[in-house]
Amino acid sequence: MANSKLDLLQGTLDLMVLQTLATMGSLHGYGIARRIEQISGNEVLLNQGTIYASLVRLQQRGWISAEWGTSDNHRKAKFYSITKRGRKQLSEDAAYWQRLSLLMNRVLALPQGEDKS
């Protein structure tokens, strides 16, 4: 269990993508997937293909935009950028996850009672 990779919780991939684009600037799908893998230190169970459904959701909400361009090694690729609305959403989502994370830390830090059975 301790050695297995983490499954991403619902909604966390979208947040990771937004954060990656906010930090790194414009990136193609492969670049985003690789960046998330690198940041997670290989801890997250991520099929790189799952990025694309996330990118569609974020685009449809107007949180990211996309345009075709050319990669560093001269390949045609679609590049994604975070929009102003995306930055606002990222700020709200990040605050939410930080609060939730603090709460979970507090709950999990509670001492366990002795087993009386």
Add this chain to the structure above:
Amino acid sequence: MIDRLHQSLQRIASFFRRAQLDHDLDSEMASHRELAIEENLRAGMPPDEARRQALVNFGGLEQTKESVRDARTLPFLETLLQDLRYVANTPEQYTVQVNTGAVTEYDVPHDDRIKIGIPSYRPSCGVYLVNAIKVRGYGDALNGWTVSITRDGKTVRKQSLRVTQKSPTDESGYHMVRIGQ
């Protein structure tokens, strides 16, 4: 609220641009694979391993396309469209099996004495039906058999056979048997 409205409008617009968006997705996924392979090659992997590793890391191509389509457009409209395509009888979507009622159950192509046409979809009652079978050497013994119609690996209907009409034998010894429901 505005984001949801934006998303709904985008989904409706996407529904009418499916072909273009599918083409874009194919290009994007191909580009992803090539970038991954190049990085693997730069990391010193042999070409075959670089390609294999890129495919493994990407995950299922069809699953990815499916999840993107689900996210992109309106699933109920997609399903309706698929059903309409089945009305036009898309043959490769189906597997049809005949169960003789005895111990033998076999895929139709394995028994050259039975030939089954493509099941037709009836939107009015939402079922798939087989209307006729060509058989050789079975005759009325077909009565009481069942036909299982499988779509994309899932059984969508089991249909009992009742012979209602039989044509004369053709030069190959087959009868066309019309069957009731």
